[in-house]
Amino acid sequence: xxxxxxxxLAVILQHWSWVLSLVSAYFYSLxxxxxxxxxxxxxxxTFDFAPLEQACASYHHQSGPGAAVVHTTPRLVRAxxxxxxxxxxxxxxEEMLKRDLLLRWFVGYGLFQQPxxxxxxxxxxxxxxxxxxxxxxxxxxxxxxxxCPQDHLRPQIVDSYAxxxxxxxxxxxxxxxxxxxxxxxxxxxxAPERHALVLSELNLPALFGEENEKDDYFLTSDEREARLQAxxxxxxxxxxxxxxxLAASPLLPPERLALVQEWLANLSKILGDEVTIxxxxxxxxxxxxxxxxxxxxxxxxxxxxxNDPEATYRDHGKNKPAELAYNxxxxxxxxxxxxxxxxxxxxxxxxxxxxxxxTQKEQHHVLPPKAIGDxxxxxxxxxxxxxxxxxxxxxxxAGLPSYDKRTDRFTPYDFTLSAxxxxxxxxxxxxxxxxxxxxxxxxxxxxxxxALCQGCPFWQQCRDSxxxxxxHRMVFVSDYRPQVEAAREYNKTxxxxxxxxxxxxxxxxxxxxxxxxxxxxASRTGKRNADFQARMNATAFNLRQWMxxxxxxxxxxx
Numbered sequence: 001x002x003x004x005x006x007x008x009l010a011v012i013l014q015h016w017s018w019v020l021s022l023v024s025a026y027f028y029s030l031x032x033x034x035x036x037x038x039x040x041x042x043x044x045x046t047f048d049f050a051p052l053e054q055a056c057a058s059y060h061h062q063s064g065p066g067a068a069v070v071h072t073t074p075r076l077v078r079a080x081x082x083x084x085x086x087x088x089x090x091x092x093x094e095e096m097l098k099r100d101l102l103l104r105w106f107v108g109y110g111l112f113q114q115p116x117x118x119x120x121x122x123x124x125x126x127x128x129x130x131x132x133x134x135x136x137x138x139x140x141x142x143x144x145x146x147x148c149p150q151d152h153l154r155p156q157i158v159d160s161y162a163x164x165x166x167x168x169x170x171x172x173x174x175x176x177x178x179x180x181x182x183x184x185x186x187x188x189x190x191a192p193e194r195h196a197l198v199l200s201e202l203n204l205p206a207l208f209g210e211e212n213e214k215d216d217y218f219l220t221s222d223e224r225e226a227r228l229q230a231x232x233x234x235x236x237x238x239x240x241x242x243x244x245x246l247a248a249s250p251l252l253p254p255e256r257l258a259l260v261q262e263w264l265a266n267l268s269k270i271l272g273d274e275v276t277i278x279x280x281x282x283x284x285x286x287x288x289x290x291x292x293x294x295x296x297x298x299x300x301x302x303x304x305x306x307n308d309p310e311a312t313y314r315d316h317g318k319n320k321p322a323e324l325a326y327n328x329x330x331x332x333x334x335x336x337x338x339x340x341x342x343x344x345x346x347x348x349x350x351x352x353x354x355x356x357x358x359t360q361k362e363q364h365h366v367l368p369p370k371a372i373g374d375x376x377x378x379x380x381x382x383x384x385x386x387x388x389x390x391x392x393x394x395x396x397x398a399g400l401p402s403y404d405k406r407t408d409r410f411t412p413y414d415f416t417l418s419a420x421x422x423x424x425x426x427x428x429x430x431x432x433x434x435x436x437x438x439x440x441x442x443x444x445x446x447x448x449x450x451a452l453c454q455g456c457p458f459w460q461q462c463r464d465s466x467x468x469x470x471x472h473r474m475v476f477v478s479d480y481r482p483q484v485e486a487a488r489e490y491n492k493t494x495x496x497x498x499x500x501x502x503x504x505x506x507x508x509x510x511x512x513x514x515x516x517x518x519x520x521x522a523s524r525t526g527k528r529n530a531d532f533q534a535r536m537n538a539t540a541f542n543l544r545q546w547m548x549x550x551x552x553x554x555x556x557x558x
Contacts, residue, residue, distance in 0.1 A: 380480025
């Protein structure tokens with residue numbers, strides 16, 4: 001006897017998809033009943049996905065004309081969020097969606113439906129990076145602000161961390177060779193005929209090395225110098241030939257020309273930063289003497305990899321080695337991350353602070369009353385920039401980096417500047433009107449001549465012990481002196497001490513980003529990708545914080 005009568009079986013088969021949907025819905029109801037307090041279930045109830053879905057509605061991928069969309073935008077939006085919420089790679093995400101039923105339910109796939117593979121997920125993520133790099137972060141923060149309207153009124157703490165680049169540091173000769181290869185590849189893509197002409201004029205074995213040549217590591221210093229000389233000579237020749245070809249030929253479309261010009265600029269920067277080039281024959285510009293610059297005498301923002309030229313050396317001292325990285329700056333309240341951005345590793349920390357405040361003002365129309373940081377953010381220029389970008393709504397709270405150092409000599413801040421800035425009065429009451437624009441900094445130099453200082457009782461405190469009796473004293477007065485003086489007064493108050501007690505809280509945020517959300521290493525090359533990764537990590541942090549807050553609120557009310 002059949003377990004299911006033939007007629008009933010025919011009806012079931014006829015409505016098989018409906019039966020599977022019914023089974024899936026019933027199973028998920030049991031699952032949600034069991035995990036009703038899970039934070040992912042709370043997120044599905046609390047967060048409004050509609051703005052994300054509407055912004056990404058124009059995305060679709062078809063396997064052919066008229067093919068139906070298999071993986072809808074709402075599902076892909078949730079899948080991308082899951083990737084960062086659980087710190088997964090794309091392949092791990094694909095696997096988790098197949099075997100974790102709660103994640104499958106959250107993303108929107110039925111029990112018997114096939115979730116997307118990693119290539120589909122990668123395609124969607126790249127589209128989001130290109131079209132809506134801030135979408136997830138800004139929308140999550142907007143909804144948090146509606147639920148927690150006081151958070152944006154709190155002081156924010158600022159700091160930075162290194163995101164190591166997805167590229168290996170290489171020595172100078174391989175770096176030059178890799179850069180020239182990239183340059184020639186770009187030229188071949190945009191202008192194959194010009195590529196062939198340039199290639200025919202180069203000594204390729206000298207440029208790229210002979211087959212089976214000895215590795216640089218095993219060369220003597222003389223052999224390495226000779227190889228560097230040959231490589232730089234050919235790199236200079238390649239740059240000259242390519243520049244001539246582009247100038248003499250019909251104009252390329254701007255977007256194609258930009259690809260070549262970008263790598264020409266990279267090559268020129270490496271040559272300028274890493275080596276000195278001395279002409280030997282005025283009649284032949286290619287006859288040059290090449291010497292590698294010594295450590296400490298090389299350029300700033302140095303490129304270290306042709307694989308990721310936007311990453312540069314991040315050197316933050318403290319006996320730490322310089323790292324090929326991106327410098328990620330974070331602004332956060334004690335509860336949520338309010339802004340985050342990735343810059344090239346060599347960029348100093350304070351540069352990002354005014355930019356992040358301007359972004360907050362543009363995206364969310366709010367500014368914090370205070371930005372609290374360490375001494376790196378306390379210089380006068382950064383304070384002035386913050387005042388300007390915030391219309392004096394935001395105050396920088398930080399130690400003064402150099403003005404408070406102990407010294408036996410009078411510092412510029414021991415001198416009094418007149419109200420109109422035209423005169424400077426020394427501690428002995430002598431006034432100097434000799435003011436010159438400083439060639440070395442943003443400010444003025446005031447000169448106190450020997451005649452003005454003759455017989456001064458503070459001579460030893462004011463001048464160096466090696467100063468001659470007829471020498472003059474130059475006093476530099478910064479353009480940002482008012483900001484520094486205001487900070488010196490504020491830093492003596494109890495409010496400053498109270499503010500600085502908040503500063504260590506940023507370390508917990510950075511620990512979460514770098515250790516829980518794998519923000520220590522870039523998953524892709526390029527600044528745009530590093531910036532998106534940092535922002536999505538911050539999005540995941542904010543969502544988890546928000547869900548904890550919601551669950552604590554429910555417990556307190558229950």
